[in-house]
Amino acid sequence: MNQRLGSGPDEVLLAISQDAYRGDARYTVSIDGRQVGDVLPAGALRSLGETDTVTVAGNFGPGVHEVAVTFLNDAWGGSAGADRNLHVEGASFEGRPLLDDSVTLYTAGTRVIGTFRDAVPVTRTIGTGPDAILLRMSQDDWRGDARYTLSVDGVRVDGILTAGAERQFGQQDSITVRGDFGPGPHRLTVEFLNDAWSGSAGADRNLYVEGVSYNGVEVPGAALALYTDGAQDIAFGAGPRPPQQVTIGSGPDAVVLRISQDAFEGDARYTVSIDGVQVGGVLTAGALRSLGQADTVTVLGDFAPGAHRVTVDFLNDAWGGGPEADRNLYVEGASFEGQSLFDTPRALFTSGPQEVASFSEALSTGRGIGLGASTLLLRISQDDWLGNAEYVVRVDGVPVFDAPLSASSERRDGSYDTIYISRDFAPGEHSVTVEFLNDAWGGSADADRNLYVEGAALNGEALPGSSAELFANGVRQVATFTVPPPPAPVALTGTGGPDRLQETLAFGDVFTGNAGADAFAFGVGVSLAPFSPSAAFQTRLGTGIGPGERDVILDFQQGEDVIDLSAALRFGRRAFSVDDTFRFIGTAEFTGTAGAAGPPQLRYTVADGRTILQMDAAGTSSFSGDGTVDAEIELAGTFALRAADFIL
Incomplete structure (x- = not known):
C-alpha cells in the first residue's frame, strides 16, 4: 500500500508494517509535533515481509526536524500470535536514511522515529593551488537534492556534488575550486544530473549558479539557471593571484618586506639576505605592481645588538623590447619591529643583489619626563618576538607618558632601558604600576614576547621588591614608595x-x-x-x-x-x-x-x-x-x- 500525506517539495519516506490481530493497526505521522494528514491504516504484514510506503510531503524550512509516529489501537489476546503491533521498518529524507534499524511500537502512544536536517548550505573546498574559483550555488529541491559535477577546461574536479542550499530561503552553497590554472582564458562547466518535474512549479527540481568569482574578482555573466539535465559553460580568464604571505627563517626578531613585480613570461624570483647571509630559499613574487598589490615576506631571526643590512637579490630579469615586456622586482616597503625603514620604494630592474634597508637591534634607550624635587627611575628589558614589548607606566593610577612606551633592550643581552620620572611627589605613599599591552607567544620559549621590570629606585635609593616578570598582558604593581613631608625652612x-x-x-x-x-x-x-x-x-x-x-x-x-x-x-x-x-x-x-x-x-x-x-x-x-x-x-x-x- 502506497500512501501520500501533505504537499510540498520536501519528502520523508516511511516503510510501515504490522502484526494484525482483530483488525489492522492504525496510526498518524507528525513532523515537529504537528500531525500531517489523516489517520492511516496499516496494510502490509510483517510476517509476509511486506511494507507500506508512506510519503510525508512538506516545505520544512531550514534546520532540524523531528519525525514521530503515534500508534492508536494496540490490542493483545494473551499470546504472541494474538498481538497487534506497528513497525517502522525504515525512514529516509531525500535519500538519506534516518534509521539504522527498525522501530517497533508494541503499545499505543507516540514514538520519535528520527530527525533530519533540511536546507543546510554547503561550504567545501576542492583541490589545492594558488588560484581559487568560488561558486555560489542553490537549488529548488523536490523529492531530493540537486546533484551536479564541475569541470575546468574539460577536466572533472572531484566527484558528484549535492546541493544543500535552497533558493526559496535565500541560501547559497560556497564551493571553492583551487588549482594552478595559469594565464589565459578558461572554461568552467557545471553539469546538472538529476532534473525532476511533476507538472507544476512547486514540483520541480532545479539547479542555480548564483555567481562566480576568480581570485577574488567577480566573473561577469556567470549566473546560470539549469532547469533540465545537461552542461553549461562559464568563461573566465586567469586573473591576478592574490598577494602572498611568506615567512622565512626563525627567531624572535622580524623584518617585514612588501614585494611586488612586473611579470613577463613568468614571475620574478629572488632571495633575501641579512648581513650577507641568505635567509630561506628562492622566493617567487606573486603580487602585480600594476594592480597595487604587494606580497608580505616576514624574515625572522635573532639579530645581535647593532646595525644590520637587508639585501634582496633579483635572480631572473627578463626583457622583450618594451615596457610591457619587462620583468622587474620591487621592494615597496620594509619595517623592523613595526618601524618603517624607508619612505621610497626600491626598484630592481636588472638581476643582482641590492641593499634595500638597514636597521638597528637591541639598543638601550633612556627616556625622561618632568621636573621636580624627586626622581623615580625604572629599568626595563624584554624578550622581543615579532616586535617589541609595549607598556604603560602609571604612578598612582595616572599614566606618566602621553603614549605607550616600546621596550628596546633585550634581557638575553643583559641590557635595559632606563626611564626617569622627575616630579614633586606629594607627601605620603605612592604606587608604581606597569601594564604590559601586547603579549605574544608562538608555542615555545624562543617564540615568546615578555616584559621585565629589572628594578626601580627613588632619589638614588633602590626600592625593595621592585623587579617583576610580565609574561601575559595585564597590570602589575612593581613598586611603592613614601615621600616624607617637605623639610622645614632653615x-x-x-x-x-x-x-x-x-x-x-x-x-x-x-x-x-x-x-x-x-x-x-x-x-x-x-x-x-x-x-x-x-x-x-x-x-x-x-x-x-x-x-x-x-x-x-x-x-x-x-x-x-x-x-x-x-x-x-x-x-x-x-x-x-x-x-x-x-x-x-x-x-x-x-x-x-x-x-x-x-x-x-x-x-x-x-x-x-x-x-x-x-x-x-x-x-x-x-x-x-x-x-x-x-x-x-x-x-x-x-x-x-x-x-x-x-x-x-
Missing part, C-alpha cells in the same frame, strides 16, 4: 666675618649674614642616577614663589654682599654637561614666551619695602625662559640692584 646665620651661606632644598629659608662680606648661595646638587651616582647630576633651586615659599635675605649689604646663582643652572650626564647662566635684565619684563623661548633671565621688582628677585629658567637638562616666574628671592629693604650684586 634659619641660616653668619658669623661676624665673611661667610658663605648655602640654601637648602626647603622653601622659605631665612638668611642673616651679620657683619662682613657675605655670599648668599643658591642651587643644591641632586643625583639623577641612583644606580650610578656619579653618572648624572643636577642642581635645583630650593626657593619657591610668594610669601612663605621664597627664601628671604634679612640683611643684604649692597656693595659688600653678593648673591651667588652660578650653580643654579647645571646638569651633567656622562660626557654631556650644561653650565648655564642667568641674564640680568634689571626691572625689564621677561622676553621669552611659551611659543618662542628665550635665555634664562633674572629681574627684580620693588614693592612694600621689599625687593623681590624673580627667575625665569625652565628645564631639566637644558634651560630657557618662557616668560613665567619659576623662583623668587626676597631682600628685606629696597634696592636698585645691578649686575655687580650677583655671581652669575
Whole structure:
C-alpha cells in the first residue's frame, strides 16, 4: 500500500508494517509535533515481509526536524500470535536514511522515529593551488537534492556534488575550486544530473549558479539557471593571484618586506639576505605592481645588538623590447619591529643583489619626563618576538607618558632601558604600576614576547621588591614608595666675618649674614642616577614663589654682599654637561614666551619695602625662559640692584 500525506517539495519516506490481530493497526505521522494528514491504516504484514510506503510531503524550512509516529489501537489476546503491533521498518529524507534499524511500537502512544536536517548550505573546498574559483550555488529541491559535477577546461574536479542550499530561503552553497590554472582564458562547466518535474512549479527540481568569482574578482555573466539535465559553460580568464604571505627563517626578531613585480613570461624570483647571509630559499613574487598589490615576506631571526643590512637579490630579469615586456622586482616597503625603514620604494630592474634597508637591534634607550624635587627611575628589558614589548607606566593610577612606551633592550643581552620620572611627589605613599599591552607567544620559549621590570629606585635609593616578570598582558604593581613631608625652612646665620651661606632644598629659608662680606648661595646638587651616582647630576633651586615659599635675605649689604646663582643652572650626564647662566635684565619684563623661548633671565621688582628677585629658567637638562616666574628671592629693604650684586 502506497500512501501520500501533505504537499510540498520536501519528502520523508516511511516503510510501515504490522502484526494484525482483530483488525489492522492504525496510526498518524507528525513532523515537529504537528500531525500531517489523516489517520492511516496499516496494510502490509510483517510476517509476509511486506511494507507500506508512506510519503510525508512538506516545505520544512531550514534546520532540524523531528519525525514521530503515534500508534492508536494496540490490542493483545494473551499470546504472541494474538498481538497487534506497528513497525517502522525504515525512514529516509531525500535519500538519506534516518534509521539504522527498525522501530517497533508494541503499545499505543507516540514514538520519535528520527530527525533530519533540511536546507543546510554547503561550504567545501576542492583541490589545492594558488588560484581559487568560488561558486555560489542553490537549488529548488523536490523529492531530493540537486546533484551536479564541475569541470575546468574539460577536466572533472572531484566527484558528484549535492546541493544543500535552497533558493526559496535565500541560501547559497560556497564551493571553492583551487588549482594552478595559469594565464589565459578558461572554461568552467557545471553539469546538472538529476532534473525532476511533476507538472507544476512547486514540483520541480532545479539547479542555480548564483555567481562566480576568480581570485577574488567577480566573473561577469556567470549566473546560470539549469532547469533540465545537461552542461553549461562559464568563461573566465586567469586573473591576478592574490598577494602572498611568506615567512622565512626563525627567531624572535622580524623584518617585514612588501614585494611586488612586473611579470613577463613568468614571475620574478629572488632571495633575501641579512648581513650577507641568505635567509630561506628562492622566493617567487606573486603580487602585480600594476594592480597595487604587494606580497608580505616576514624574515625572522635573532639579530645581535647593532646595525644590520637587508639585501634582496633579483635572480631572473627578463626583457622583450618594451615596457610591457619587462620583468622587474620591487621592494615597496620594509619595517623592523613595526618601524618603517624607508619612505621610497626600491626598484630592481636588472638581476643582482641590492641593499634595500638597514636597521638597528637591541639598543638601550633612556627616556625622561618632568621636573621636580624627586626622581623615580625604572629599568626595563624584554624578550622581543615579532616586535617589541609595549607598556604603560602609571604612578598612582595616572599614566606618566602621553603614549605607550616600546621596550628596546633585550634581557638575553643583559641590557635595559632606563626611564626617569622627575616630579614633586606629594607627601605620603605612592604606587608604581606597569601594564604590559601586547603579549605574544608562538608555542615555545624562543617564540615568546615578555616584559621585565629589572628594578626601580627613588632619589638614588633602590626600592625593595621592585623587579617583576610580565609574561601575559595585564597590570602589575612593581613598586611603592613614601615621600616624607617637605623639610622645614632653615634659619641660616653668619658669623661676624665673611661667610658663605648655602640654601637648602626647603622653601622659605631665612638668611642673616651679620657683619662682613657675605655670599648668599643658591642651587643644591641632586643625583639623577641612583644606580650610578656619579653618572648624572643636577642642581635645583630650593626657593619657591610668594610669601612663605621664597627664601628671604634679612640683611643684604649692597656693595659688600653678593648673591651667588652660578650653580643654579647645571646638569651633567656622562660626557654631556650644561653650565648655564642667568641674564640680568634689571626691572625689564621677561622676553621669552611659551611659543618662542628665550635665555634664562633674572629681574627684580620693588614693592612694600621689599625687593623681590624673580627667575625665569625652565628645564631639566637644558634651560630657557618662557616668560613665567619659576623662583623668587626676597631682600628685606629696597634696592636698585645691578649686575655687580650677583655671581652669575
